[in-house]
Amino acid sequence: MLRLNDLTKVYATGDRALSGVTFTVEPGQVVGLIGPSGAGKSTLIRCVNRLIEPTSGQVFLGDIDVTKLSRRGLRQVRRRIGMIFQEYALVERLTVMENVLSGRLGYVGFWRSFFRRFPPEAVEKAYRLLDRVGLSDQVDKRADALSGGQRQRVGIARALEQDPDLLLVDEPTASLDPKTSRQIMRLIVEICDESGLPAIINIHDVALAQQFVRRIIGLQAGVVVFDGNPADLDAEVLTRIYGEEDWSATIRKADDEESGDAGDDVLPKTSDPVSEVIDRERLAGLT
């Protein structure tokens, strides 16, 4: 689905953010991208839709080489790539509905979008998505009137409004509390599973990555130093990614949360209607 080939980014300052990054994301696969600050995680996902221009290498979305596209072609590819941001990046003075509909901008002309006359199916989809993320009753509120968790739900709805073939997620939980973080991560992963949507999720919280994704790529100074199963993240691997540190607590914490959260915050067990209801409630924007 997505193939990065020898992707390299050198900034004008001479900083080498990415060096020969090569990997493939299969359809429906959710990849967690971990690494220390400044390892190039944000640069990497922005190179995929060329919000940052890669210096060399290729990005293939299906058969299209994104790096070779003209402006027009790039816009058409961008609308197939949904993006969810750190700090939400909602347009704060616009309503929730306008923020979600802005996911549709690549498909409608300027005047239509200027007068907010979006096609009925786009509006219907926006309502459906807001219902899915539990914000049906916040449609006309301004984005800056929402809480952090609610804002990120709007961000998710905006990305999905694009009908994307790929999700790029940049530190979705960086400014959220631990509980809301887990709800947001769960929502993203669930949605990806529902529609077989592949995703790359930048995340600095190792425990959170281990809990929710099934493949982890570790980035260190712009180089892929780990690519594998979350279960294989041990002290040796974490040292390779982040450097020397006492990792015993981090690794154990992930396990603890897995078991300790069971009654409270983990995916509802298949045959437990009560916790399913509670979880639905939580998703309905009570955060």
Add this chain to the structure above:
Amino acid sequence: MTAVAATETRFAQTWSRPPFIKRRGLRWTLYGGALVYLITAISSVEVNWVRVWEGLDRGLRFIKGFLVPDFTSRWGDIVIGMQESLTMTVTSTVVGVAISVPIGIGAARNIAPLPVYAVCRAIVALSRSFQEIIVAILFVVMFGFGPFAGFLTLSFATIGFLAKLLAEDIEDIDESQAEAIRATGAGWWQIVNYGIQPQVMPRLIGLSLYRLDINFRESSVIGIVGAGGIGATLNTAMDRYEYDSAAAILMLIIVIVMAAEYLSGFVRKWVQ
């Protein structure tokens, strides 16, 4: 106990902020030089005390005139002057803002391509480099006495003011919001409309109202050089030593400026 105390490091109990200029000699030279310059500058100002004394008398008559402002005897002239000034103010603000917005967008480095940026910045610099009175004199020479010259002057001045501040506001936006819109595949105009306009709109409205305010005040100044409006009426009253009528005009100007101030404050709070 004592052994422990003996090994403890002793810390100072006083601390003062490091001086702004580190080198002591340079510091005293600069401060002393500034003081000497100030004293010599003040002592070099020539004051004609006889003239001041005579002026005080005239000032007293002016203040007396103020105590009994005369709205009636020149009321017709005042109404015409006010009408001209208000018309000038509103039209020049509307036209000025309409022209400033595209120039301001073009003068924002983060969204405009370099050639457009250079041209728009040049327009802004040109408009800002001339004071209103000089521009007014020029337009009066070109188009004759009257409010049309004033209208052109104020429109021209508005462009420099508003386009510059709008451009700076656009350069200060939260880039991540615009980036998110760009990531959806939106076109340039859509990015401006969705990612940037909502962020700068409150300030644009606030600045426009503030400029309306300034334009009214300026309209009373440029009238003195012949660009029409209440300034011309005021100038005539002063020339005729009709301080009571002049006082009436000044009071009306103050009332209108205060009303505009109050109104714009209210609107600004409302659009936040």
